[in-house]
Amino acid sequence: MNETSQETSGGASTGSGSPRWLVAVLAVLALLLGWVAYAQYSARAELTARLDEATDKLARLESRAATLEDNYANLKAQSDVTSDKLGLTQQELSRARSLATQIKEEQRRADEQLASQVAQQQNQLGSLSGEVGAVKGDTVEIKQALEQTQMQLQRTIGDLGVQSGLIAKNSDELNELKRRGERDYFDFDVKKTKQFSRVGPVSVLLNKTDTKRQKYTMTLLANDKRIEKKDKTLLEPVQFYLQGTRHMVEIVVFQVEKDRIVGYISVPKEVALNR
Template sequence: MNAVSVSEDKPKESRFTLAGAAAVILGATLIFGNIYLLNRTSRLETQIRELRGAVRTELANLQHDTIATTSENSKALAGLRQLLDETGSRNQQAASQATLLARRYSEQLAKKLERQEKQVSEQHQQLVAQLGEITQTTSQTDQKVSGIATEVTGVKSDVAETKSALDKTFGDLRSVRGDLGIQSGLIATNARELAALKALGERTYFEFQLPKTKSPQRIGDVAVQLKKSDTKRNRYTIELITNDKRVEKKDRTINEPVQFYMAKARLPYEIVVNEVQRDRIIGYLAAPKVRDVR
């Protein structure tokens, strides 16, 4: 009987043990669930606080930017109004100044016209007076014209005499053969004949008085140096520098054409000495006017 009782109590203890374990597991699950929910809730609250803070910061920045923009716009609007006021004031000043300048110009123009009218009136009076003087002078001029006609007749007579003397001078001029064996043009033996040659204009003439020096002297475009002068025999010796060469003309006599060529010249140059003095010769250089153009 006792054995049967013992076998019946064991199943009851087993059932109590499973139920307790299930209760423990359920309680633990509830505890962990609550902990998870609390943790999740805390995180959400933290995120919400951060989001609210960010929103507040953004709103504050937006409000600050809005205030700054509004202030800048207000300043720009105030500046624009001031500029418009200044422009209007300047336009009024410019209009007033233009009116003043126009009035001054008008007054100056009126004064200028008045002066011109006065000058024209004075000039008219002067012309009237001069016309009277011209009328009076005309009669005097008529008398002078007859006197001038008489003088012209005398001048014509003088011209005829001068022409006759010039013709005689041309007749006295002679042409001789130069030291190069080339027939020379007309040569002059004195100042009167040289003046006649210049009047003909066939050559260019350079008069000279060449002293004896240590270096050549310029006559026209020729360099000449007097080496020797013999007053008793009327002879002289000169040295020419032509075309970068030195050429000596020795023992030449007076009124003899000393001939030489220069670059680009078809005709020879001629030196004619009319007078030989001690350490000095007097004469002229005749240069051709026509040269070759190369």
């Protein structure tokens, strides 16, 4: 009974934190995908507005150019008619020619302004296209990372000769298992001490580690029953049944250091519900 009373002093994380981690990951992913969708929508809306503005400016400039051409034609016609019928002086004809030259200059400047505005709009549209492409690239990278994590998960045979569940080889893959929700997972970081550390439905005591061969020995305490797991290997599913039940519990260690192991315990859903 003294050993049982010491179980609460362990340094491992408990299962109560696992749903919060899962909610946090899903929330971050949802916010990220939402931001990507909003950025794409905003970029398209801004692109459409700028195109409409450029089209409107072009129409106005073309209308102004046509008006100037009409004015020039009318002035030239009036000048010709006046010269023929009224016999304008040389000075008046020079003034008419000067006015015509001014109108041509205004036409030239309008054409240059139009060409400059069109080039500016094209540059802005190119920048927007690049931003939209970058947002799409980020979305593809996120999807590829999730798919790669899912493909790396695998099953193997545990130390009791029973087919294991999916095995996580690092914390990222463990988060993917938690997201799937097929079992309950309790991650731990246990150091060698004289006291048991509580991890989910069991307590763990690290006896020794062998970093060269990546092996470890631990003692488990479940329902006041001690179970020693000796010389277990990195990523080997360590299996045992809870006393009086058919529920298989699995322990996987994916990091072995001097007097320290890092991994997780997985239990069926009904075990966590009955605790």
